[in-house]
Amino acid sequence: MRYLLIMFFFIPVTFLNAQDLTKGKNHFVIDYLLGEKEEYETPCYILISDEEYPKVVIDACIHGDEIAGALACDSVMKYINIYKGTVVFVPKVNIKAYNTFVREVNVDLNQVFPGNKESTLYEDRLAFDFMKLIKELEPDLVINLHEAWTRFNEKLYQKQKDKSFGQTIITNIDTFPVFLTNTLEKINSEIKNRENIFRIQYFPYKPNHSMDNIIEKLKVQSYTVETLRTLPIEERVNYQITCILEFLEAAGIQFTFIK
Numbered sequence: 001m002r003y004l005l006i007m008f009f010f011i012p013v014t015f016l017n018a019q020d021l022t023k024g025k026n027h028f029v030i031d032y033l034l035g036e037k038e039e040y041e042t043p044c045y046i047l048i049s050d051e052e053y054p055k056v057v058i059d060a061c062i063h064g065d066e067i068a069g070a071l072a073c074d075s076v077m078k079y080i081n082i083y084k085g086t087v088v089f090v091p092k093v094n095i096k097a098y099n100t101f102v103r104e105v106n107v108d109l110n111q112v113f114p115g116n117k118e119s120t121l122y123e124d125r126l127a128f129d130f131m132k133l134i135k136e137l138e139p140d141l142v143i144n145l146h147e148a149w150t151r152f153n154e155k156l157y158q159k160q161k162d163k164s165f166g167q168t169i170i171t172n173i174d175t176f177p178v179f180l181t182n183t184l185e186k187i188n189s190e191i192k193n194r195e196n197i198f199r200i201q202y203f204p205y206k207p208n209h210s211m212d213n214i215i216e217k218l219k220v221q222s223y224t225v226e227t228l229r230t231l232p233i234e235e236r237v238n239y240q241i242t243c244i245l246e247f248l249e250a251a252g253i254q255f256t257f258i259k
Contacts, residue, residue, distance in 0.1 A: 020078070021045060027082040034090060034133055040126045042095035044133070045077055048086040054252040057137060058244055059090040059130075060145040062109050062210060064097020068227055069145025072240035076257065084254035088137055093130060096122065113213040130210070135218055141251045142214050142222040145240055147229045152199055161204055166228025168201040169243070172212055176200050180223065183250040190242045196231065198243075223247075 018029040030046040058076075060069025073091035080087070092098045096105050105122045115127025134142060150156065152165035164170065169184060171177075180200060188197040203224075205212050214222040225243045227236040245257055 018045075021047065025081045034093070035126060035129045038125065038129070040094070040096055040122060040129075042090070042092050045089045045091075046086065046137075047077065047080070047082050047089070049082045049084050049254075051084045052086050053140065054084075055086040055088070055137065055139040055141075056248055056251050056253060057088045057090065057134060057139045057142045058145065059093050059142065060240075061092045061094055061098045062144065063103045063146065064092075064094045064099070064105075065101050065103050066145075066147040066229070067098070067101075068147055068229075068233060068236035068240050069225075070098065071233075071237045072145065072244060075237065075241055075259075076244050079259045080255050080257050082253065082255045085248075085252060086139075087248060087253060087255075088139065090130075090133070094123070094126065110210055111208050113208050113210045114217060127210070131213060131218070134214055134220065139220055141247065142211075142220055143244065143247050144211055144222065144224040145243075146224055146226045147236065148226045149229050151228050151230075152201065157201070161202070162206065164203070164224075164226050165201060166226055166230070167196055167198050167239075168226045169198055170201050170203045170211070170224040170226060172203055172205045172215065174202045176202075179221075179250060183246050186246045186250070187242055190246075191239070196228070196235075196239070198225075198239075201226075 018031045021029045027047045027049045032044040033041050034044050035041045060073050070091040073089045094109050107123050109123040112123050113127045114131045116124040117128040148164040148166040152168050191197050211222045211224050214220050227239050
């Protein structure tokens with residue numbers, strides 16, 4: 001597993017393509033570009049079966065140095081076979097930051113939503129185009145893959161509720177929906193090391209965050225997965241894969257995943 005992950009980390013961003021992801025599968029793949037002809041142009045992959053819905057978007061690397069989500073997306077895309085529904089992967093949202101392994105290029109992308117297409121700042125325009133993409137796709141669910149440096153701690157959380165913690169699934173709804181609690185239970189049933197199970201974290205609404213804008217402006221259900229960055233990379237990737245698959249199943253996507 002470690003060898004495969006190292007290979008993924010150093011492969012070119014154009015490594016995956018529709019032919020690779022469609023061969024021997026029930027779904028077909030549409031290659032798409034977020035921010036086409038812009039400096040932040042980055043590949044998207046639309047894996048679609050004969051039935052378009054349900055539809056789920058998985059995005060990663062809004063922060064370019066949080067790489068586990070991108071690696072998890074690559075793995076899921078390679079080994080999933082979709083029989084019903086559509087899954088859209090945007091593995092490297094902030095591709096310029098990802099390529100240089102930094103959090104952001106100009107400003108924190110997750111702090112400038114819904115974006116501004118006329119801005120001179122890279123992340124402002126990227127946020128605008130990302131929101132436009134989600135609006136055009138009209139998904140049922142958007143899952144945002146992130147990573148945090150600090151494990152969830154109740155005392156720290158009570159002092160700073162707008163801080164992201166590792167091994168959490170973030171929602172801006174303080175009464176947790178059954179969809180989320182059931183998915184959390186299934187995710188945690190797959191985790192052998194009980195120290196690293198996930199918990200739901202209520203994160204107060206922020207008008208400039210991606211998840212909050214997707215929920216408020218586009219009326220799309222959305223959650224954020226945060227893995228703990230102090231864990232080994234292969235472990236974080238496996239947790240992200242588990243979260244992706246359980247959310248897909250909960251959303252009604254019919255698929256198999258065999259590595």
